[in-house]
Amino acid sequence: MIMRIRVIAAGLVVGTLALTGCMPGTTSAGTDRSVKKTESNGHSETPAKGVPAAEEDDGGKGDVKIDSCAVDDAMSWPAAKLTITNHSAKKSNYLITVEFVDSKGTRLGTGAAAENDLAPKQKAKATAQGVEKVDGKISCKVASVTRYASP
Template identity: 40%
Template sequence: MLALLGTFLYFLGDALTESGKPRRAPSAESLPSQEPTVTASPTPAGTDAEEDVRIAGCTVDSVTAWPSARMEMVNGSGAAADYVVTVEFVDGDGARVTDGIVGVVGLAPGRTAKKKAQGLGEAPRDTKCRITGVHRTPAAG
């Protein structure tokens, strides 16, 4: 047990010295602040995120029978934004068949993006598309 303690102290002492000189702890001024920093994100001005997105078309592929929604997003905010849009595909009775998701990164204010939300799995020909969620966040840097 004493040998183990001695080995530990030897390596500890070796770690604390460099070239025979003891290491000095950095001064408090050179340490990064321990307080969390909060950077204010630009608050998008203009339209609500839901108003920025619309379904431009809803189809079921004739070969795979998988549904898809052609989405159009117009950034109505005052800053570049990222969008995540979820779409639900429902049959003629309104029962959910599958879901899809689409995203856009760094869409400039006033610009338009056209993307496709793809559903996975077979769907009936009378499938309809509906937006179930729109999330808009300020684009990074």
């Protein structure tokens, strides 16, 4: 039963991303879009010469705040409740990966969340849900954020 629920949950995440158009790097015609992604190491692309570091775009990572991080009592699946605030000047789509780690820093799994058509300064609530069974206390960390302008 639990395995069946995991497969369904994973399918829902993949299906939702495919249906909502959250496929970074492509348009519906399959052409490339410029996407800036912040990797899990926290480093983003080097700013152009003459651009002060304070004005550098963080690729959306600063737009995501973790509100809570917990393991569900019934299913033992980890989840992070998120608040996404669009700090860009354009309506944007977001694809977020959160990693779940134990007290020693060992990754126990990941979860994904997506939000589309978020207007500038608009906030949205989302949940990054893991589908692997986890025991004990966990921490949540935003591993990556892909933000790109809505079509």
